Amino acid sequence: MPKLPESARATFLSDLHLGSPHCHGEALAGFLAQLHTEKLYLVGDIVDLLWLHRRRARFDRHQSAALQQLHRLARSGTQIYYIPGNHDRPLRELCGLVLPRMTVRREMVHRGADGRRYLVTHGDDFDGEVQHGGWHEWLGDQLYDVILAGNRLTRELRGRMGLGYWSLADFIKRQSTLAERYIERYVEACVAAAEARALDGVICGHIHRPALEVRRGVIYANDGDWVESQTVLSEDANGGLTLSRWNGGFESLRELPPRAVALPRPELVGLPVAA
Numbered sequence: 092m093p094k095l096p097e098s099a100r101a102t103f104l105s106d107l108h109l110g111s112p113h114c115h116g117e118a119l120a121g122f123l124a125q126l127h128t129e130k131l132y133l134v135g136d137i138v139d140l141l142w143l144h145r146r147r148a149r150f151d152r153h154q155s156a157a158l159q160q161l162h163r164l165a166r167s168g169t170q171i172y173y174i175p176g177n178h179d180r181p182l183r184e185l186c187g188l189v190l191p192r193m194t195v196r197r198e199m200v201h202r203g204a205d206g207r208r209y210l211v212t213h214g215d216d217f218d219g220e221v222q223h224g225g226w227h228e229w230l231g232d233q234l235y236d237v238i239l240a241g242n243r244l245t246r247e248l249r250g251r252m253g254l255g256y257w258s259l260a261d262f263i264k265r266q267s268t269l270a271e272r273y274i275e276r277y278v279e280a281c282v283a284a285a286e287a288r289a290l291d292g293v294i295c296g297h298i299h300r301p302a303l304e305v306r307r308g309v310i311y312a313n314d315g316d317w318v319e320s321q322t323v324l325s326e327d328a329n330g331g332l333t334l335s336r337w338n339g340g341f342e343s344l345r346e347l348p349p350r351a352v353a354l355p356r357p358e359l360v361g362l363p364v365a366a
């Protein structure tokens with residue numbers, strides 16, 4: 092039975108893209124309905140204002156239910172930190188806003204239960220460092236939408252044929268060496284940003300590629316998205332991290348134990364100490 096990230100100390104979600112038809116609203120509402128977390132970090136691209144602005148966007152009833160669940164969490168005492176991304180960039184005007192249950196920040200440092208400190212940022216800032224425009228821009232938002240629409244269709248067909256989950260968008264991304272190289276440079280830029288500030292890790296989203304790994308001793312955690320992966324990053328009471336996929340239940344993809352507690356000095360346990 093996979094470890095459930097219920098009653099998490101902190102939960103990190105990004106790239107929900109509420110308001111765009113690609114958001115998996117029903118799954119998201121179902122996930123949020125059973126979530127209990129002290130802190131909830133909304134790591135960008137939560138509401139897709141680009142969609143709301145440019146196209147005929149709508150909040151269907153599932154997406155509305157997901158929003159209501161966010162309200163429920165705030166009412167029930169969860170502290171919410173909103174870090175706007177590039178699809179909800181106008182909300183950056185609100186950075187610095189502190190409400191009783193919600194804080195809006197451009198980026199933050201999260202201190203884990205084990206003392207590890209993480210830079211929490213959406214991640215689009217690193218687009219400039221990696222390439223002119225991000226991977227979304229490189230492929231074109233329009234084309235990306237077409238792929239996601241194809242993705243939905245493929246999933247429905249496979250579901251009807253009794254086949255398992257398979258992501259067309261993920262397949263295309265994996266096929267494209269250009270995209271792979273972009274993602275590699277993106278991860279490097281994220282890790283370098285954490286290194287430059289002497290932090291233990293970085294928690295981000297943006298590229299819709301969930302990950303939890305350690306590079307040069309720095310933790311790179313990407314909480315994924317809710318248009319393709321339906322993933323969430325959770326911190327437990329001890330500071331351990333779990334990246335999981337929601338599929339009506341949790342499927343743990345990766346786990347990182349809390350920082351090991353320093354061993355007692357040998358002289359304290361009666362062992363000889365080398366000079």
Ligand SMILES: [Mn+2]
Nearest residue numbers: 136176177297
């Ligand atoms: Mn983004």
